[in-house]
Amino acid sequence: MLTLADVHTHYAKSHILHGISLEVQPGEVVGLLGRNGVGKSTTLKSIMGLVRPSQGRITFEGRDITSMPSYKVAHLGIAYVPEDRRIFRLLTVMENLRTGLDRGGLTEARRKELLDKVYESFPVLGERKNQLGGTLSGGEQQMLAIARAMMLEPKIILLDEPTEGLMPRMVSQIRDIIGRLHHDGVAILLVEQNVGLTLGASSRCYIMEKGLMRHHGPSAALKADPSVIHQYMGV
Amino acid sequence: MASQTNTRFWIVFLVAVAALAVAPLGLPEFWRRFLTEILVWGLLAMSLDILIGYTGMVSFGHSAFFGLGLYGASAALLVMRTPNLWIALVVGLGAAALVAAFVAFFATRLRDIYFAITTLVFSQIFYVIIFTWTEVTGGENGLYFSQPPFTIPGIFSARFSTVSLHWFVLAVVALSYLALRRITQSPFGMVLQSIRENEPRTRAIGYHVERYKIVAVLLSGLFAGLAGTLYAIQHRFAAPDFVFFTVSGEVVIFTVMGGMGTLVGPLVGAAFFLLLREGLSRFWTEYYLIPLGIAFIAMVTFMPQGLLGFWKRRLNQ
Amino acid sequence: MFEQILVQTVNGLVNGMVLALVASGLTLIFGIMDIVNFAHGDLVMLGGFTGAVTVAQTGNFWLGLLVASLAIAVFGALLQITALRPLIGRDPLTTIIATFGISLVLQKYALWQFGPTAQNIPQPITGQFQLFYLQYPWYRPGAAVLAGGIIAALYLFLKFGKYGIWIRATTQDRVMASAMGIPVPLVHTGVFAIGAAMAAASGVLFAPLAAVTQTMGFEFTLRAFIVVVVGGMGNLGGSILAALFISLLEAYASLVVSPSQAVIVSFVALILTLLFRPTGLFVPTPK
Numbered sequence: 001m002l003t004l005a006d007v008h009t010h011y012a013k014s015h016i017l018h019g020i021s022l023e024v025q026p027g028e029v030v031g032l033l034g035r036n037g038v039g040k041s042t043t044l045k046s047i048m049g050l051v052r053p054s055q056g057r058i059t060f061e062g063r064d065i066t067s068m069p070s071y072k073v074a075h076l077g078i079a080y081v082p083e084d085r086r087i088f089r090l091l092t093v094m095e096n097l098r099t100g101l102d103r104g105g106l107t108e109a110r111r112k113e114l115l116d117k118v119y120e121s122f123p124v125l126g127e128r129k130n131q132l133g134g135t136l137s138g139g140e141q142q143m144l145a146i147a148r149a150m151m152l153e154p155k156i157i158l159l160d161e162p163t164e165g166l167m168p169r170m171v172s173q174i175r176d177i178i179g180r181l182h183h184d185g186v187a188i189l190l191v192e193q194n195v196g197l198t199l200g201a202s203s204r205c206y207i208m209e210k211g212l213m214r215h216h217g218p219s220a221a222l223k224a225d226p227s228v229i230h231q232y233m234g235v
Numbered sequence: 236m237a238s239q240t241n242t243r244f245w246i247v248f249l250v251a252v253a254a255l256a257v258a259p260l261g262l263p264e265f266w267r268r269f270l271t272e273i274l275v276w277g278l279l280a281m282s283l284d285i286l287i288g289y290t291g292m293v294s295f296g297h298s299a300f301f302g303l304g305l306y307g308a309s310a311a312l313l314v315m316r317t318p319n320l321w322i323a324l325v326v327g328l329g330a331a332a333l334v335a336a337f338v339a340f341f342a343t344r345l346r347d348i349y350f351a352i353t354t355l356v357f358s359q360i361f362y363v364i365i366f367t368w369t370e371v372t373g374g375e376n377g378l379y380f381s382q383p384p385f386t387i388p389g390i391f392s393a394r395f396s397t398v399s400l401h402w403f404v405l406a407v408v409a410l411s412y413l414a415l416r417r418i419t420q421s422p423f424g425m426v427l428q429s430i431r432e433n434e435p436r437t438r439a440i441g442y443h444v445e446r447y448k449i450v451a452v453l454l455s456g457l458f459a460g461l462a463g464t465l466y467a468i469q470h471r472f473a474a475p476d477f478v479f480f481t482v483s484g485e486v487v488i489f490t491v492m493g494g495m496g497t498l499v500g501p502l503v504g505a506a507f508f509l510l511l512r513e514g515l516s517r518f519w520t521e522y523y524l525i526p527l528g529i530a531f532i533a534m535v536t537f538m539p540q541g542l543l544g545f546w547k548r549r550l551n552q
Numbered sequence: 553m554f555e556q557i558l559v560q561t562v563n564g565l566v567n568g569m570v571l572a573l574v575a576s577g578l579t580l581i582f583g584i585m586d587i588v589n590f591a592h593g594d595l596v597m598l599g600g601f602t603g604a605v606t607v608a609q610t611g612n613f614w615l616g617l618l619v620a621s622l623a624i625a626v627f628g629a630l631l632q633i634t635a636l637r638p639l640i641g642r643d644p645l646t647t648i649i650a651t652f653g654i655s656l657v658l659q660k661y662a663l664w665q666f667g668p669t670a671q672n673i674p675q676p677i678t679g680q681f682q683l684f685y686l687q688y689p690w691y692r693p694g695a696a697v698l699a700g701g702i703i704a705a706l707y708l709f710l711k712f713g714k715y716g717i718w719i720r721a722t723t724q725d726r727v728m729a730s731a732m733g734i735p736v737p738l739v740h741t742g743v744f745a746i747g748a749a750m751a752a753a754s755g756v757l758f759a760p761l762a763a764v765t766q767t768m769g770f771e772f773t774l775r776a777f778i779v780v781v782v783g784g785m786g787n788l789g790g791s792i793l794a795a796l797f798i799s800l801l802e803a804y805a806s807l808v809v810s811p812s813q814a815v816i817v818s819f820v821a822l823i824l825t826l827l828f829r830p831t832g833l834f835v836p837t838p839k
Contacts (some may be wrong), residue, residue, distance in 0.1 A: 048731055074733035086728045088721050099721050099732045102714045152733060295646045341823070347762065347825055348588055348644045352777055356819045367813050480770065484652060491649060522664050522772045528657035536638050 007056035034208035079154035089134030115180030250291020280501030282458035288496030291431025296354025302478030318383035326434025339452035343445035377474035494541030564803030569696035572795035583786030590651035593773030599752025600764035628748025660684030670763035673722035784832025
């Protein structure tokens, strides 16, 4: 469904991605591991159109999306939950959700359904629906960022370090959400520092090092043999 | 290698000056004066280039420096019983320097757009003062005065003819160009350029960016005032129109179109624009500005280095 | 004396509201696309002329207002698409120089289209009332109320409409808005069109008070800039307060000096703001 082929991306003058290839099948949860600064976020940003690759191709459902502007990528069914959450701080929770909900082609009823589903998964958001995004706690903002992405009813969600800086209770909430999304058939490309969570939630994992893809294999195998993880992440 | 480019420069320079000196001899009266005027505006554009092209500070207020040089010299020429060329020059420069010092004070506190808007506002403040302070400045009607003779004190005094005035202006502008060139090629000039390219880094290296900016503004203002003074001497007339924003705007156009950061570019830009205006206004009066304006916008968007920008490196050697 | 001050207060408020209409368009545009639109005042001028021509042909002021706003909105959108889109992301100085070029072209275009004479629009609300010692035209407060109404409509649109959310989201975080599927380039064009429409409307509202001339744009642009800076760039509420503040200052100043000199007061206000509270006088906390 989503394929990256030999993608190179530069950020200003730095050559961040040196030829990344990966793929995600429909409904899969795929992990992307690696130390800080190896280019995991840049990979997600390249897919989403936030940065344009200088070389290589990115295809989604057969379409070339390498140079596509972000809003068109979103319309195709890819949603993005960035590393720093980036919720709209001056919009209320409800308005944040509406940025995804107010698309064409949805009936009122469907909209209500989506909202109800999200409030069910994230009751906290329901309580704070008219509060400004900036007044939410870190964990709540993370929930909002994910909920917002879910409003797009995407085929794949790009999750960038969703558990960063969260308390253990929230981490397990994230785990549940990922499970739930997977159950609903949404594919996930999960970038994470939390190796345990990633291996548990995903069926396959890629490991990156210095802008290159170093390893790729089933999560079960990686769980069984931690030496590979040790090698690339020093954990 | 350096001396080769140096000799080449001098040859080109001297040839250009000689051409400009000889040209009026073969031209009708109107064009002689026009040529002189091109030089004056060219000097103004060069002065702006120091700020825009070299230091990276856009000023929309150069009409203030120009205008004060103009009015300063005019005042001197009106007040003196025997109008003296050199005193007029000094007074004009002094007035411009004062304004420049004032503006320089703000230069260091404001970045980019805010600086540009403030310079605009300053020139408008001066415009309003000059326009309304009728008793002193003649207000709308302006000031008329007589042209001072060319004097070498104690030795020689002769009235200017159109041609000899042209030579005088040419000499001043040529010397100014050489001076500005020297400055931009000096270590000081290099720092200015590095401020334009990356101000935070320049500051981080340890340069007192504020001080450099202040000097840049002073320099720019001084030469702009010099242009104003020359204008006064040539035309014997001062009016508030010259302090109005339109002048600042036109100078920005000359400089950007001709090529920022080249010194010669703005001069060429001024010549280009003025000649075009003169030529086209015979057919289209003010409408010529529509295609010219569009060309300007296109140039700013797609060819920001201007007409001579391609040779920027060459011209700066 | 006291009565004079009160009269000037009313004058200041009236002028302030029309200025607020111009400035809110400018600040909206800056807030969302970081473009300092030097040609904004010329949009006011074009609106005034378009309105004048429409009113002259149809005799209906409200039609003039509508036609001018719509026409200039479309014109603004076209302008943004052709001339300003290529400039997105460039440094602000390039855009200011480019929009300066646009201003020049618009002025000469107006000269070409509408001729060199100033044009007038007769006041749609005639009659006067007694304001202390003056016969004060009803149109003046009427124009202020109209301007206020338009600004209020804008505020409601931004706060509650779907597109209002799009605009606010794009203003806060253009990148993330795009990632949420909001068509950012369209939003930019839309906002520019709205700003242009508001400028045009102020031109039409202003016309019955004074004549419309090709060169009036510059004064409006300069005043609007001052208001936007004093009010905090991108801050809608701030620019309205600043517009009233600046206009009141000028109105009071013209009790002491001539009106053409009173303008210096707003210049000084700008400079003081830039020196001491550069994020804006009416911005709650400097960021």
